[in-house]
Amino acid sequence: MASVQLQNISKSFKDVVAVKDVNLTIKDGEFFSLLGPSGCGKTTILRMMAGFYVPTIGKILFDNKDVSFLPPNKRNTAMVFQNYALFPHMTVFENVAFGLRARKIPNPERKSRVRKALELVNLAELENRHVTQLSGGQQQRVALARAIVIEPKILLLDEPLSNLDAKLRRETREQIQKLQRKLKITTIYVTHDQEEALMLSDRIALMNEGVCQQIGTPFEIYNHPANAFVAKFIGRSNLFNGTVINVQSDDILVELKHGIQLIVKTDDKLSTGQKVVLAIKPESVILHKNDITGMNILKGRIITKHFNGYLIEYEIDVDGITLNNVALNEENVYEEINIYVEIPKDKINVL
Numbered sequence: 065m066a067s068v069q070l071q072n073i074s075k076s077f078k079d080v081v082a083v084k085d086v087n088l089t090i091k092d093g094e095f096f097s098l099l100g101p102s103g104c105g106k107t108t109i110l111r112m113m114a115g116f117y118v119p120t121i122g123k124i125l126f127d128n129k130d131v132s133f134l135p136p137n138k139r140n141t142a143m144v145f146q147n148y149a150l151f152p153h154m155t156v157f158e159n160v161a162f163g164l165r166a167r168k169i170p171n172p173e174r175k176s177r178v179r180k181a182l183e184l185v186n187l188a189e190l191e192n193r194h195v196t197q198l199s200g201g202q203q204q205r206v207a208l209a210r211a212i213v214i215e216p217k218i219l220l221l222d223e224p225l226s227n228l229d230a231k232l233r234r235e236t237r238e239q240i241q242k243l244q245r246k247l248k249i250t251t252i253y254v255t256h257d258q259e260e261a262l263m264l265s266d267r268i269a270l271m272n273e274g275v276c277q278q279i280g281t282p283f284e285i286y287n288h289p290a291n292a293f294v295a296k297f298i299g300r301s302n303l304f305n306g307t308v309i310n311v312q313s314d315d316i317l318v319e320l321k322h323g324i325q326l327i328v329k330t331d332d333k334l335s336t337g338q339k340v341v342l343a344i345k346p347e348s349v350i351l352h353k354n355d356i357t358g359m360n361i362l363k364g365r366i367i368t369k370h371f372n373g374y375l376i377e378y379e380i381d382v383d384g385i386t387l388n389n390v391a392l393n394e395e396n397v398y399e400e401i402n403i404y405v406e407i408p409k410d411k412i413n414v415l
Contacts, residue, residue, distance in 0.1 A: 100271035348411035
């Protein structure tokens with residue numbers, strides 16, 4: 065397998081800067097996701113790794129070797145495209161064997177490797193079918209088998225599940241994860257779907273407008289967003305502007321609009337009068353039917369309630385501030401209009 069480094073990578077298309085000064089280090093055997101909205105630069109980065117684009121500035125290293133200007137066929141990478149790019153006039157076997165035939169692998173070895181790859185993606189019994197006779201999920205697995213059969217050092221996946229329905233996406237996502245863990249292949253996965261990235265990845269780079277906003281494990285990015293964009297994009301967050309009005313050890317007192325005050329636990333060195341943004345995940349907000357004692361207890365009114373299967377989403381007005389809450393669908397569904405809200409101080413992120 066291989067490690068990958070991007071050193072000060074930028075890419076421009078005439079006057080449009082698609083990627084700006086990105087630095088990444090992807091470990092050998094890691095499942096690494098490039099996540100972000102459409103047009104953020106993630107696919108451009110993937111295509112530079114594959115060799116389809118050349119960086120305008122910076123270097124791309126595989127195992128500390130500069131491959132920035134190496135053509136795609138010299139990089140020992142394999143790519144699974146969003147539209148699969150299968151040959152409709154060929155059978156499943158012929159599609160998977162295509163890369164081996166181009167590499168002039170002898171016929172006995174070629175047959176053995178193709179069948180082994182098809183077994184890995186549970187398609188061995190369909191090797192003689194034409195790809196036009198397959199479902200979308202099966203076609204996606206053919207594309208995956210065609211990529212892994214050449215035994216690449218790096219596997220590149222460009223939104224491979226975007227054409228599948230929700231159920232197939234979940235099933236195929238699990239299969240990709242199991243396959244990657246089994247083969248221990250360095251995998252770089254492009255997606256705009258935060259759920260995919262959170263479930264599959266060892267680490268994630270979150271992109272926006274060509275700039276890398278944060279790199280970290282799914283846990284780190286979800287629970288400790290680096291800025292407001294990350295907090296909004298990953299899951300949902302209540303974001304409030306405030307001013308620090310008191311600092312005591314690891315706790316600060318922040319005043320929001322309308323005089324609402326919250327105690328926040330933070331390691332950041334902040335000073336009185338400093339402007340901050342507080343990010344609070346909806347699932348961190350605790351609802352109570354009756355008034356309780358403690359810190360960060362606010363009285364509010366339920367404005368709306370949305371049933372979402374195993375979850376219920378509440379929108380709560382607290383003295384003119386709208387607070388979103390997500391709770392499990394349990395017996396104690398809150399039907400009352402008036403409610404008490406508790407926000408644990410260690411569940412508030414200071415941005």
